[in-house]
Amino acid sequence: xxxxxxxxxxxxxxxxxxxxxxxxxxxxxxxxxxxxxxxxxxxxxxxxxxxxxxxxxxxxxxxxxxxxxxxxxxxxxxxxxxxxxxxxxxxxxxxxxxxxxxxxxxxxxxxxxxxxxxxxxxxxxxxxxxxxxxxxxxxxxxxxxxxxxxxxxxxxxxxxxxxxxxxxxxxxxxxxxxxxxxxxxxxxxxxxxxxxxxxxxxxxxxxxxxxxxxxxxxxxxxxxxxxxxxxxxxxxxxxxxxxxxxxxxxxxxxxxxxxxxxxxxxxxxxxxxxxxxxxxxxxxxxxxxxxxxxxxxxxxxxxxxxxxxxxxxxxxxxxxxxxxxxxxxxxxxxxxxxxxxxxxxxxxxxxxxxxxxxxxxxxxxxxxxxxxxxxxxxxxxxxxxxxxxxxxxxxxxxxxxxxxxxxxxxxxxxxxxxxxxxxxxxxxxxxxxxxxxxxxxxxxxxxxxxxxxxxxxxxxxxxxxxxxxxxxxxxxxxxxxxxxxxxxxxxxxxxxxxxxxxxxxxxxxxxxxxxxxxxxxxxxxxxxxxxxxxxxxxxxxxxxxxxxxxxxxxxxxxxxxxxxxxxxxxxxxxxxxxxxxxxxxxxxxxxxxxxxxxxxxxxxxxxxxxxxxxxxxxxxxxxxxxxxxxxxxxxxxxxxxxxxxxxxxxxxxxxxxxxxxxxxxxxxxxxxxxxxxxxxxxxxxxxxxxxxxxxxxxxxxxxxxxxxxxxxxxxxxxxxxxxxxxxxxxxxxxxxxxxxxxxxxxxxxxxxxxxxxxxxxxxxxxxxxxxxxxxxxxxxxxxxxxxxxxxxxxxxxxxxxxxxxxxxxxxxxxxxxxxxxxxxxxxxxxxxxxxxxxxxxxxxxxxxxxxxxxxxxxxxxxxxx
Numbered sequence: 091x092x093x094x095x096x097x098x099x100x101x102x103x104x105x106x107x108x109x110x111x112x113x114x115x116x117x118x119x120x121x122x123x124x125x126x127x128x129x130x131x132x133x134x135x136x137x138x139x140x141x142x143x144x145x146x147x148x149x150x151x152x153x154x155x156x157x158x159x160x161x162x163x164x165x166x167x168x169x170x171x172x173x174x175x176x177x178x179x180x181x182x183x184x185x186x187x188x189x190x191x192x193x194x195x196x197x198x199x200x201x202x203x204x205x206x207x208x209x210x211x212x213x214x215x216x217x218x219x220x221x222x223x224x225x226x227x228x229x230x231x232x233x234x235x236x237x238x239x240x241x242x243x244x245x246x247x248x249x250x251x252x253x254x255x256x257x258x259x260x261x262x263x264x265x266x267x268x269x270x271x272x273x274x275x276x277x278x279x280x281x282x283x284x285x286x287x288x289x290x291x292x293x294x295x296x297x298x299x300x301x302x303x304x305x306x307x308x309x310x311x312x313x314x315x316x317x318x319x320x321x322x323x324x325x326x327x328x329x330x331x332x333x334x335x336x337x338x339x340x341x342x343x344x345x346x347x348x349x350x351x352x353x354x355x356x357x358x359x360x361x362x363x364x365x366x367x368x369x370x371x372x373x374x375x376x377x378x379x380x381x382x383x384x385x386x387x388x389x390x391x392x393x394x395x396x397x398x399x400x401x402x403x404x405x406x407x408x409x410x411x412x413x414x415x416x417x418x419x420x421x422x423x424x425x426x427x428x429x430x431x432x433x434x435x436x437x438x439x440x441x442x443x444x445x446x447x448x449x450x451x452x453x454x455x456x457x458x459x460x461x462x463x464x465x466x467x468x469x470x471x472x473x474x475x476x477x478x479x480x481x482x483x484x485x486x487x488x489x490x491x492x493x494x495x496x497x498x499x500x501x502x503x504x505x506x507x508x509x510x511x512x513x514x515x516x517x518x519x520x521x522x523x524x525x526x527x528x529x530x531x532x533x534x535x536x537x538x539x540x541x542x543x544x545x546x547x548x549x550x551x552x553x554x555x556x557x558x559x560x561x562x563x564x565x566x567x568x569x570x571x572x573x574x575x576x577x578x579x580x581x582x583x584x585x586x587x588x589x590x591x592x593x594x595x596x597x598x599x600x601x602x603x604x605x606x607x608x609x610x611x612x613x614x615x616x617x618x619x620x621x622x623x624x625x626x627x628x629x630x631x632x633x634x635x636x637x638x639x640x641x642x643x644x645x646x647x648x649x650x651x652x653x654x655x656x657x658x659x660x661x662x663x664x665x666x667x668x669x670x671x672x673x674x675x676x677x678x679x680x681x682x683x684x685x686x687x688x689x690x691x692x693x694x695x696x697x698x699x700x701x702x703x704x705x706x707x708x709x710x711x712x713x714x715x716x717x718x719x720x721x722x723x724x725x726x727x728x729x730x731x732x733x734x735x736x737x738x739x740x741x742x743x744x745x746x747x748x749x750x751x752x753x754x755x756x757x758x759x760x761x762x763x764x765x766x767x768x769x770x771x772x773x774x775x776x777x778x779x780x781x782x783x784x785x786x787x788x789x790x791x792x793x794x795x796x797x798x799x800x801x802x803x804x805x806x807x808x809x810x811x812x813x814x815x816x817x818x819x820x821x822x823x824x825x826x827x828x829x830x831x832x833x834x835x836x837x838x839x840x841x842x843x844x845x846x847x848x849x850x851x852x853x854x855x856x857x858x859x860x861x862x863x864x865x866x867x868x869x870x871x872x873x874x875x876x877x878x879x880x881x882x883x884x885x886x887x888x889x890x891x892x893x894x895x896x897x898x899x900x901x902x903x904x905x906x907x908x909x910x911x912x913x914x915x916x917x918x919x920x921x922x923x924x925x926x927x928x929x930x931x932x933x934x935x936x937x938x939x940x941x942x943x944x945x946x947x948x949x950x951x952x953x954x955x
Contacts, residue, residue: 120731120767123890127897133933148190148238151231155187159231162224166211179804189239195919202232203801210877239919253295253914254609255637256281258682262642264309264603266675267564268316269535272456272476275308286907287686287797290637290914302604309603313596315414315478316535318528326410328378328523329385333393335376336360336369344369349396353515357401357503361517363392363465371395375498376405378523387422387520390468394517397503403518409486409495415526417475421501422520423461424468431751432514434505435460438473441500442483444493451500454480458504458753465517477525499523506739506751539599540592549591553581560599565607566643567629568653577602611637611914612955626955628652635666635947638912640675641682660948667947671720671940680717683911688712688769688797692778698857699777707741708774708859714755715769716939723940726904727897730798731768731889734759744773744860765854765861770794771885776852776859784857784865787849794848794888799896800903803844847874851882901937902929905946912946924951 117123128134163182169175171182180200186192204210206229211219220228255263261275281289339360349361349368360369395403411417425434435458441451455473463469485493501521507514532540541559545551557577561569581598588594602608612630626634632652636644644652648666651657657666670676685691690712699705715736719728734757735747742750742758745766750758760767769775779789796802853872856862863870872884880895882888892900905928910917917925928945935941946952 117890117894120886120889120893121733123893124727124731124897127894130894131898131901131933133898133901133930148242150188150190150238151235152187154231159228160187162220162228166220166224170211189235190242195236195239198232199236199919202229202236205229205232237923252610252612253290254297254606255611256290256295258678259290259611259637259641260305260609262640262675262678264312266640266642266645268312269538270312270316271474272479274312274315274479277308278304283686283689283691284916285802286800286910286916287689288911289682289686290911291916295914297606297609302609305609306600306604310596310600313539313599313603315476317539317592317596318532318536319590319592322528322531323412323415323526324382325384325524325526326412327381327384328405328407328521329381329387330376330378330405330521331388331391332360332395332519333388333391335371335395336362336393339369339371353396353398353513356396357398358403359396361394361396363394363517368396376403378405378407380408380410384522384524387420387522390422391519394465394519397516397518398513399503399505399507401503401516403501403521405499405501405521405523407497407499407523409483409497411477411497411525413482414478415476416528417477417523417525418472418527419475419499419501420470420472420522420524421518422468422470423516423518424463424465425461426465426515426517427507427513428464429514431749432505432507433460433752434503434507434514434516435753436471436473436516437502437504438475439500439502440475440480440497442486442494442497444483444485448493450481451498452481461516468517468519474527504753506753540595549585550578553591553595554578556595557581557598557602561602563643564602565605566633566649625953628655628657630955631657631663631953634912634952635663635670637914638947639667639670639679639943640673641678642675658953663947664944667944671943677717680713680720683908684713684716686911687907688775689778689793690774693774696778696782698780698782701740703740704744704773707738707744708772708777710755711737711741711772712769712774715772718757720939720943723938725937726901726939726942727893727937729769729904730892730900731770732760733767735764735766741773744858746861765885768889770798770852770889771855771859773859776855777857780857782857785849785853785855787846787852788842789849790852791845791847791849795845798892798903799899800906801899843877847876847882848888850874851884851888854884897937898929898933901933902926905929905932905942908942909946909951912952921951924949 117126167182170177171180173181173183180197182201185194185197189195189198201210205220205225257275257278257280260278261273264270264274265272281295283289284291346367346369349359349366352368353359356368356370358371360371361367397403419438421436423436436455437453437458438455439451440454441449443449454475459471459473461469461471483495483497486495486497488495501518503516505514505516539560540546540556543552543555545555554574558569558571558574561574561577577598580601581594584594584597585591588597611633612626629649629652632644632648636642636648647669648657651662651666656662690709693699693705693709696705699708715729718724718736719726735742735745736755736757737745737747737750738753738755739751740753742748745764747758747760747764747766750756765771775793776785776790779793780786781789792803851872851874853865854861854863854870873887874882876882876891880891882891902925905925906917909921909925909928928942928949928951931945932942935945
């Protein structure tokens with residue numbers, strides 16, 4: 091941001107305060123507040139578009155500080171920030187006024203933020219209150235000095251994105267590189283989050299010698315999962331036809347009933363669709379006999395298992411499943427009704443009864459698979475389960491009969507149909523289970539490592555080809571023959587100790603996967619590069635782009651363009667970003683950026699959400715909302731407020747939004763009385779920022795300042811007194827009164843005065859994020875006043891104020907957050923000028939999320955080493 095733009099913003103804030111909630115003639119709607127805030131944006135003001143004057147050698151304007159600014163600060167600020175009283179650890183009289191070379195730049199930025207937002211000095215103190223002219227004078231001097239300091243420090247410091255992969259990135263890379271569909275990196279410890287919540291920060295992701303060995307072991311295990319040796323293994327197969335089950339049950343004095351009359355009473359029974367007769371089968375476990383030959387499925391039978399909501403089929407598979415490989419479960423099924431407001435799906439649970447008093451069970455399907463076909467034209471629903479990655483019966487290989495050695499698979503019916511005369515059911519006529527399952531032999535994952543070659547019988551020649559191909563894909567760049575040679579020598583060293591070429595080569599490839607060239611996202615500065623070479627090449631650009639949007643390595647198309655030197659062409663780069671955003675792998679951007687940005691992992695430690703389906707929906711909603719904004723290239727101001735929500739049936743029920751059916755998330759319009767819209771009122775944010783029993787204004791206020799406004803409050807001073815809940819006078823107080831009592835203590839006011847008003851405005855939402863108007867038979871008081879005397883009337887007041895007064899601040903926060911995530915490094919003061927340019931263009935383009943991604947990718951800061 092240039093000097094004139096900052097000055098324009100601050101003059102406007104001081105001289106022409108916006109009409110907001112609590113002021114005269116406030117905007118009548120949140121949409122009007124959004125339009126007002128955009129109209130008053132400093133980035134969109136015509137005067138702000140004037141270019142800043144070019145200064146060859148900026149110098150600190152110390153004379154103006156000495157004559158005007160210093161005396162002003164001494165008069166108005168020393169009472170709270172001087173030698174006698176030092177609030178927030180800030181001594182104004184000891185600050186170095188040279189922002190260009192002094193060490194107090196961050197403190198001056200904090201002062202700029204507080205003064206420009208009218209938070210400081212506090213109003214109402216006769217000797218410490220700025221006039222409009224005085225406030226304008228301070229902010230104009232500060233804005234000019236900060237702008238010059240950013241230019242100087244950008245040219246003298248270099249931020250580095252050199253880092254190893256984060257755990258989640260490493261997992262995705264192994265899957266994408268080897269063609270696996272499941273994670274093998276769960277044994278790695280989780281990364282710590284930085285102060286701003288990000289886990290992909292270069293200053294957090296270092297490497298130790300012990301970690302290298304761990305990565306090598308995981309890489310070797312992943313390679314062994316992806317490859318095979320020898321002849322195709324004989325599969326174990328289970329075939330369960332309901333017609334066979336009916337024959338077995340019929341020989342036990344069956345009790346038939348009229349299915350049409352009694353179907354609603356039963357969760358599971360056998361049904362002969364030709365006769366309409368049913369046979370109760372709700373208490374048993376199927377005991378299929380394993381077969382060594384996989385047969386084709388029989389023709390569709392009229393004899394089916396009828397499953398209603400919460401019904402299930404349980405199978406005892408004995409102890410015959412292999413330790414490794416994929417278990418494929420296929421279920422032929424169809425629905426009895428096809429109503430749009432009804433859904434039904436299958437879920438797999440695996441477990442064992444190891445003794446009379448010990449058992450375990452766990453959901454092993456990654457997601458529920460819907461049944462969409464009709465009962466007259468049933469479909470096959472299938473699951474692929476990696477047997478090595480699920481809990482197994484530890485006694486399955488014993489020769490004794492106790493403890494129990496068998497393992498159980500349960501197919502659960504998940505449905506929203508209930509209480510109807512003819513409820514939705516799923517009819518299943520046939521199931522088969524096969525392990526290990528291979529689509530072809532050798533599988534595609536194997537051929538991806540051991541590539542086709544006319545030299546595959548000549549170990550040295552073939553080994554060199556396998557190594558070169560694998561290293562180029564793993565290292566995301568062409569490799570020279572001299573780089574391949576040491577690994578070929580390692581292969582020759584290993585080879586006598588292994589029975590096969592493949593075994594020895596896997597050991598070498600595991601070493602490739604433990605090398606810094608693989609584990610580090612941004613390549614090291616190449617040998618011979620000059621100090622002034624601060625840009626990344628096309629291959630590095632491909633990696634940075636793919637880790638930003640996919641949390642993984644570039645695909646062949648991206649690498650091909652980079653190898654040809656075409657990726658840096660702006661039109662080519664834009665087309666690739668569009669392609670990558672449309673790819674399913676872009677779901678990872680939504681998942682991990684949102685989780686880290688808003689601190690969504692905080693929901694994992696919450697224990698007061700008893701309903702697992704509600705908790706899962708809470709976790710997904712912010713990600714789904716971000717995905718919707720990105721898909722439609724909507725304004726990021728929708729994160730502050732929107733006239734729609736992105737919910738599924740369970741969450742809609744929690745929010746009391748009618749006519750939403752099914753587990754999938756979709757956009758639904760909101761009525762004004764819904765009290766939702768945007769991220770601020772999502773159940774996840776409100777629930778993780780509660781105390782488990784009620785709201786928590788302090789947590790909610792801190793969250794908004796840190797995550798939304800990128801303006802974290804100061805750390806609390808030592809020895810902060812706690813609220814004494816044994817004091818009967820305190821127990822009589824409302825929550826708002828307790829906060830006010832605590833805030834008024836001298837040690838607490840400096841922090842709480844900035845935090846509490848934001849959090850109190852969320853009082854209409856309880857510990858689960860449900861909206862309420864009364865607490866203990868008393869009306870909710872969600873009104874508060876910010877330090878700048880801005881009144882907030884509940885969350886709507888917060889939204890109105892943010893949209894009308896703080897749009898620029900939120901836009902800058904979004905640019906900062908997404909750019910830091912894209913670069914994988916903390917942003918420095920030297921980045922400030924480049925970031926301000928991005929914010930200005932972002933605002934001019936309409937604050938659209940998709941456009942912001944393009945702006946970041948095309949920026950100089952993204953291309954810098």
